Amino acid sequence: MKLSTFLLFILICVSSINSYAKNIELTIVSSDGQQVIEGAVVYDKKARKAYRTDIEGKVSIDSGIKLIQIKAKYHTPLQLNIADITKNKVVMTHDQSLLIADQKLKHSKGHKLWGNYSEYRANNDLISYDLSIKVDPEKKYISGNNKIRFKMLKADDKIQLDLYQNLKIDKILYHNKALTYERDLNTVYINFPQNLTKGEIQEIDFHYSGYPKATGRFGCFTFKKDSEGTDLINTACQGSGSMVWWPNKDQQVDEVENMIMRVSVPSELKDISNGRLIETNVLHSGYTEYVWQTLNPINNYSVSLNIGNYVHFGEKLGNLTLDYYVLEQDLDKAKKQFKQVKPMMLTYQKYFGEYPFIDDGYKLIQAPYTGMEHQSAVTYGNGFKNGYNSGKGSPDWTGVGISLKFDFIIIHETGHEWFGNSLTSYDFSDSWIHEGWCTYAESVYVEDQFGYEDAIKYLNGYKSKVENKYPMIGQPSVAHWPTSDIYFKGTLFINTLRHIVNDDEKWWVGVKTFTTEFKKSHLYTVDVLNFFNRYFDYDFEKIFDQYLYFNELPTLIISKSGDTVKYRWQSNVEEFDMPIDVNANGRKIRIYPSNDWQMIENGNDFSVADKSFYINTVFM
Numbered sequence: 001m002k003l004s005t006f007l008l009f010i011l012i013c014v015s016s017i018n019s020y021a022k023n024i025e026l027t028i029v030s031s032d033g034q035q036v037i038e039g040a041v042v043y044d045k046k047a048r049k050a051y052r053t054d055i056e057g058k059v060s061i062d063s064g065i066k067l068i069q070i071k072a073k074y075h076t077p078l079q080l081n082i083a084d085i086t087k088n089k090v091v092m093t094h095d096q097s098l099l100i101a102d103q104k105l106k107h108s109k110g111h112k113l114w115g116n117y118s119e120y121r122a123n124n125d126l127i128s129y130d131l132s133i134k135v136d137p138e139k140k141y142i143s144g145n146n147k148i149r150f151k152m153l154k155a156d157d158k159i160q161l162d163l164y165q166n167l168k169i170d171k172i173l174y175h176n177k178a179l180t181y182e183r184d185l186n187t188v189y190i191n192f193p194q195n196l197t198k199g200e201i202q203e204i205d206f207h208y209s210g211y212p213k214a215t216g217r218f219g220c221f222t223f224k225k226d227s228e229g230t231d232l233i234n235t236a237c238q239g240s241g242s243m244v245w246w247p248n249k250d251q252q253v254d255e256v257e258n259m260i261m262r263v264s265v266p267s268e269l270k271d272i273s274n275g276r277l278i279e280t281n282v283l284h285s286g287y288t289e290y291v292w293q294t295l296n297p298i299n300n301y302s303v304s305l306n307i308g309n310y311v312h313f314g315e316k317l318g319n320l321t322l323d324y325y326v327l328e329q330d331l332d333k334a335k336k337q338f339k340q341v342k343p344m345m346l347t348y349q350k351y352f353g354e355y356p357f358i359d360d361g362y363k364l365i366q367a368p369y370t371g372m373e374h375q376s377a378v379t380y381g382n383g384f385k386n387g388y389n390s391g392k393g394s395p396d397w398t399g400v401g402i403s404l405k406f407d408f409i410i411i412h413e414t415g416h417e418w419f420g421n422s423l424t425s426y427d428f429s430d431s432w433i434h435e436g437w438c439t440y441a442e443s444v445y446v447e448d449q450f451g452y453e454d455a456i457k458y459l460n461g462y463k464s465k466v467e468n469k470y471p472m473i474g475q476p477s478v479a480h481w482p483t484s485d486i487y488f489k490g491t492l493f494i495n496t497l498r499h500i501v502n503d504d505e506k507w508w509v510g511v512k513t514f515t516t517e518f519k520k521s522h523l524y525t526v527d528v529l530n531f532f533n534r535y536f537d538y539d540f541e542k543i544f545d546q547y548l549y550f551n552e553l554p555t556l557i558i559s560k561s562g563d564t565v566k567y568r569w570q571s572n573v574e575e576f577d578m579p580i581d582v583n584a585n586g587r588k589i590r591i592y593p594s595n596d597w598q599m600i601e602n603g604n605d606f607s608v609a610d611k612s613f614y615i616n617t618v619f620m
């Protein structure tokens with residue numbers, strides 16, 4: 001054995017000992033029928049580190065941990081010594097009294113099939129899509145094929161994809177031979193003639209056709225006419241599923257590394273999709289094919305086509321291309337309104353780091369619905385006016401006079417390039433990471449453009465929209481979009497975190513470090529918590545718990561007698577200990593309430609800094 005080989009041998013031995021000693025595997029189950037619990041949080045108080053159980057209720061924690069806390073929705077929290085756990089299994093007591101409305105929702109079979117990262121999804125990793133689609137506006141008909149490349153993560157002879165049940169599967173080819181498949185609602189199980197080898201890259205060619213259904217909040221796939229009577233065909237499928245119009249593995253967990261879209265449309269129309277236009281081919285049939293390429297990982301709901309009488313104008317910001325596609329008749333209005341893009345980009349890059357998809361460019365594309373964060377191809381339908389023009393309610397979106405200073409859709413949907421497209425939650429249940437942070441991005445824009453006072457006023461305007469009816473974290477693996485509080489309460493929660501940190505310089509560097517560290521990657525809420533704990537050197541566990549896992553806000557109970565003010569927290573989380581700022585006797589002070597009474601003696605004119613801390617106050 002040569003010395004170098006010997007050293008390598010030692011290294012392998014040491015690393016295998018390390019990996020052997022590294023983790024403790026636990027399975028968390030419910031007393032309710034011994035069901036495994038997905039999304040339970042195991043917390044190591046000493047290291048301030050959170051772990052989350054996977055779909056099989058399993059979690060792998062660092063060795064050396066002696067004491068853990070385990071929390072799961074609708075279960076009594078536990079504190080346990082690792083030494084007392086037998087057979088690596090923990091049973092949590094299901095507590096009916098903790099049941100609230102969102103748990104009682106009946107999730108349909110279709111949503112369960114869609115939301116579940118089952119064994120036939122998890123056995124492979126997506127590499128790329130090459131989607132060809134021909135769109136016939138007259139017949140409202142589509143036909144095409146998607147060449148799906150994937151790597152097997154284990155040997156298996158079946159994979160699971162999605163395509164809406166109303167669309168026809170024409171054939172699924174593998175090495176030019178047709179594969180068999182079974183359909184169950186919108187799910188397609190594809191069978192291979194033999195086991196596919198682990199680690200091998202495979203390609204199937206999925207042919208389909210049919211009449212796509214208009215469905216969901218934005219219509220998902222719509223055939224419309226513009227104001228001049230010309231065809232206008234657009235997609236926006238978040239919440240409905242991109243499977244409404246093309247076959248894919250319709251999950252946030254797994255993104256392709258890159259994608260090609262070949263969209264054929266009648267030659268008098270144009271298609272604008274994600275990434276960059278790399279080819280335009282005039283076909284024989286009176287159709288033209290637009291070939292778009294995305295060089296970055298992309299989530300399925302971001303994949304979009306926009307077909308109409310589009311005209312283009314553009315500009316550059318350093319090496320970032322900013323391209324605008326609008327209907328010819330709206331060009332002048334767009335040229336005025338889209339002037340907001342550049343300063344917004346400067347703000348976002350200043351606070352959240354470089355635009356994440358420079359090689360795919362940034363586009364703003366007119367669409368017949370309010371807007372959607374399609375990656376590198378943000379769609380816009382806000383009427384070229386400031387505020388939020390959804391047709392419902394006042395354009396003064398947060399109702400405090402700030403919203404009319406900017407175009408809500410440009411600012412909000414572009415914020416998603418960082419929060420949603422670059423940082424993507426693994427599951428719908430953690431969607432507050434997309435929407436709470438993106439809504440916070442609005443206030444970051446306001447602060448950078450118009451100052452701190454306006455920003456605080458703007459985001460406090462969101463209080464009127466908060467329901468506090470359901471927890472922000474939903475049930476995992478059922479493709480269920482949680483409460484709208486993920487937007488409004490989400491941003492007020494983040495604003496509260498900022499003021500707990502109480503050091504703006506540190507806060508902004510922290511926010512930028514957060515978006516940089518998780519750039520183009522997936523995360524769970526526990527990853528956000530772990531980052532915040534580590535970066536700000538503070539234990540945010542109970543604060544995250546109260547705001548995200550419970551519907552109620554923490555309530556500060558206040559009792560005054562003369563100048564003496566007594567106060568304590570009332571909270572769902574035990575031993576809740578969030579600090580807050582109050583004004584007392586003419587000055588701002590920080591207090592550290594707990595669930596037990598505390599008091600200050602000079603509490604003249606006591607008030608809570610409730611624009612900085614989103615809490616309930618009750619005066620007794």
Ligand SMILES: [Zn+2]
Pocket residue numbers: 412413416434435438
């Ligand atoms: Zn959004």
